[in-house]
Amino acid sequence: MEGRKSLDCRLMPSKSQCNLFMSGSEEHLLPAAVEHAVNKHGHEDTPELHEQIKGMMKDEG
Helix, strand or coil: CCEEEEEEHHHHHCCCCCCCEEEHHHHHHHHHHHHHHHHHHCCCHHHHHHHHHHHEEEEEE
């Protein structure tokens, strides 16, 4: 079973001061986080964005 990871929007500087927190397996978390970044924060869906988001993921204990 794949371990859960989490992402916290509060850790990223943002004008909107977004406080979204997400967790799940990387398989499910990455697409949800990319969609959020694109639709709510105006980022472009690029391979670089995917890598940046992966780098922000924290393992849950």
